[in-house]
Amino acid sequence: KAGVTQTPRYLIKTRGQQVTLSCSPISGHRSVSWYQQTPGQGLQFLFEYFSETQRNKGNFPGRFSGRQFSNSRSEMNVSTLELGDSALYLCASSRDGNTIYFGEGSWLTVV
Amino acid sequence: DAKTTQPNSMESNEEEPVHLPCNHSTISGTDYIHWYRQLPSQGPEYVIHGLTSNVNNRMASLAIAEDRKSSTLILHRATLRDAAVYYCILRSPPFTAGGTSYGKLTFGQGTILTVHP
Numbered sequence: 358k359a360g361v362t363q364t365p366r367y368l369i370k371t372r373g374q375q376v377t378l379s380c381s382p383i384s385g386h387r388s389v390s391w392y393q394q395t396p397g398q399g400l401q402f403l404f405e406y407f408s409e410t411q412r413n414k415g416n417f418p419g420r421f422s423g424r425q426f427s428n429s430r431s432e433m434n435v436s437t438l439e440l441g442d443s444a445l446y447l448c449a450s451s452r453d454g455n456t457i458y459f460g461e462g463s464w465l466t467v468v
Numbered sequence: 469d470a471k472t473t474q475p476n477s478m479e480s481n482e483e484e485p486v487h488l489p490c491n492h493s494t495i496s497g498t499d500y501i502h503w504y505r506q507l508p509s510q511g512p513e514y515v516i517h518g519l520t521s522n523v524n525n526r527m528a529s530l531a532i533a534e535d536r537k538s539s540t541l542i543l544h545r546a547t548l549r550d551a552a553v554y555y556c557i558l559r560s561p562p563f564t565a566g567g568t569s570y571g572k573l574t575f576g577q578g579t580i581l582t583v584h585p
Contacts, residue, residue, distance in 0.1 A: 390571035400512070400575035413572050447511050454570040459511030
């Protein structure tokens with residue numbers, strides 16, 4: 358069974374640009390969550406979507422947004438990129454809430 | 469979310485058992501104890517979870533103190549592939565479709581486990 362798939366795996370953007378990251382959850386999983394991982398702050402929860410609705414949101418500025426489509430695929434967008442947004446962005450999906458499955462992440466570098 | 473405390477790092481030799489401790493003195497009666505690990509250059513991976521009783525699965529065992537203020541993740545025979553950061557996480561139910569904890573994990577700093585050949 359295919360795992361959580363994230364694209365692109367690596368990307369470089371310039372300050373002020375915006376970026377869209379994509380996530381395909383495991384088939385049958387309706388919950389998709391996003392996390393940011395940096396050396397300084399560790400793993401931090403961004404937001405969660407379930408059946409196209411945002412259920413939960415972490416403590417991040419409004420520049421970070423996301424959405425979920427009817428096929429459970431999800432995208433997250435970061436606008437007006439800052440150097441501090443350089444991070445590994447992880448997507449995770451879950452079927453029952455007990456076990457959460459993570460993708461390998463998208464490495465974003467902002468220059 | 470209630471807070472957990474883990475040692476920053478631990479070391480083990482290959483094929484020896486490893487006991488990774490976690491303190492959670494402010495755990496509530498309904499909080500579940502979850503463990504995830506993150507191997508280098510990968511996303512976190514679910515290991516095990518429990519509420520009150522000790523739990524076993526193919527990856528590890530989870531021993532929970534009687535007062536639930538601490539728990540220990542046990543790797544019975546460490547391999548080089550077990551070298552990772554191990555996170556002990558408390559999760560509040562309900563884990564239902566309407567629950568706000570459904571897809572949310574609050575990670576601490578975790579324990580870096582080094583396994584020596």
